[in-house]
Amino acid sequence: MKRIIICADGTWNNRDQVDQKTKKRRPTNVTKLARAIPPEAGDVSQVVIYHEGVGTGGPLDKITGGAFGDGVERNVRDLYRSILYNYADGDELFLFGFSRGAFTVRTLAGFLNAVGLLEKQDDYWLPEVYGCYQNGAKPGSAAWQQAFHGVRGQSRFPTIRFIGVWDTVGALGAPGALGQLLNRNKYQYHDISLNDHIVSAAQALAIEERRKPFAPSVWERPAGWKGTLQQAWFPGVHSDVGGGYTPDGLANEALHWIVECAKAEGLAVDDAFLAPYQACFNSVLHDSMSFKYRLLGTILRPIGKADSASEGLHQATEDRQHMTSLAYAPKNVADYKAAGGQRVYGTPNVARGQPCPAFEKTP
Numbered sequence: 001m002k003r004i005i006i007c008a009d010g011t012w013n014n015r016d017q018v019d020q021k022t023k024k025r026r027p028t029n030v031t032k033l034a035r036a037i038p039p040e041a042g043d044v045s046q047v048v049i050y051h052e053g054v055g056t057g058g059p060l061d062k063i064t065g066g067a068f069g070d071g072v073e074r075n076v077r078d079l080y081r082s083i084l085y086n087y088a089d090g091d092e093l094f095l096f097g098f099s100r101g102a103f104t105v106r107t108l109a110g111f112l113n114a115v116g117l118l119e120k121q122d123d124y125w126l127p128e129v130y131g132c133y134q135n136g137a138k139p140g141s142a143a144w145q146q147a148f149h150g151v152r153g154q155s156r157f158p159t160i161r162f163i164g165v166w167d168t169v170g171a172l173g174a175p176g177a178l179g180q181l182l183n184r185n186k187y188q189y190h191d192i193s194l195n196d197h198i199v200s201a202a203q204a205l206a207i208e209e210r211r212k213p214f215a216p217s218v219w220e221r222p223a224g225w226k227g228t229l230q231q232a233w234f235p236g237v238h239s240d241v242g243g244g245y246t247p248d249g250l251a252n253e254a255l256h257w258i259v260e261c262a263k264a265e266g267l268a269v270d271d272a273f274l275a276p277y278q279a280c281f282n283s284v285l286h287d288s289m290s291f292k293y294r295l296l297g298t299i300l301r302p303i304g305k306a307d308s309a310s311e312g313l314h315q316a317t318e319d320r321q322h323m324t325s326l327a328y329a330p331k332n333v334a335d336y337k338a339a340g341g342q343r344v345y346g347t348p349n350v351a352r353g354q355p356c357p358a359f360e361k362t363p
Helices: 029-036 059-066 072-086 100-115 120-134 142-147 177-182 238-242 249-263 291-295 315-322 331-338
Strands: 002-008 044-051 092-098 159-166 200-206 228-234 311-314
Touching (some): 002 029, 029 249, 072 120, 159 249, 200 249, 228 249, 238 249, 249 311, 311 315
Parallel strands (some): 002 092, 092 159, 159 200, 228 311
16 A cells, blocks of 8 residues: 655645745745655655646746636646556545645546546546546436547546645636636536545635635535545635745644644654744735735635534634734634634644744745
8 A cells, every 4th residue: 555645736836936035945835745745654655746836837827827727627637647657456645735736636536536547558538538527427428438438447436535725716717817707617517525535634724815716615514424624714815824925934834734634644744844844823924915806806705604514713813813912803703703613723733822933934
């Protein structure tokens, strides 16, 4: 048995990106985690597959991939093939993603649930099979049978031991002003819900993100699903939770929480590598509302409305509120508490109660 770990980065994000002001690298949480996973854990191999976010190519790709979301389908197929080429019976999958990378791995899980994992010999037919899924064909239909007519092997249904995501966006259109206006219905066929092949899932969500195109895709627990679901709300905007800003103390809060959830499901992680990424509840909270997004209006993300049984605040939110000098009082947090919301998620390996230094050091 081995673990296959998929790490899908967010829109315009790649592992080598540099902050233009500080000239320092500013990795997202997906990149940090991918680098922290050792290739061996006892007698179990751990195979890491990292995928850059859409819109990370040239200037044209930055527009078509970033603003319109082109490339998501290609990324899903690429990651599916990565699993297909490496999978052996009994292997476990761990899926991680940020932003539209989170949308990508959730779509990947839905695609695996719909068609299973083809055998390597049948990779030739993947475009037809994916096109069938993309067009909404049902198993047993004429279109389904036509798509599978050349498939010789048997589909397998791997166990997704854990899926961990930072602030999923994409279900309502590409997270960009142009994409939201012109490409609203592009991804409606994607199934990003939980399914019976997923054992455990966790999502870190951004309290302060107000851009309409970045409306979050909060999981709802399906009837009869027996897995574990945790969804924690953290201080900050989209990239304060998924990473990509400097300083990144808020992102590290969400990083360590997802990592602990994954470790509880068996993933081995190099804690010493992650230690310099200090979780910091009182770190800089950024403003993501540029002029073009203000033209589209703002939203207040509701907390605890989509799935009250799994949603809660992270302890970092509570700690930030308790630090009076920050005057931290988001309306959606107040609304959640006024409605009786009490759930607070913690991160066992992160010491609480003391504010971090004013300037965190980022490796």
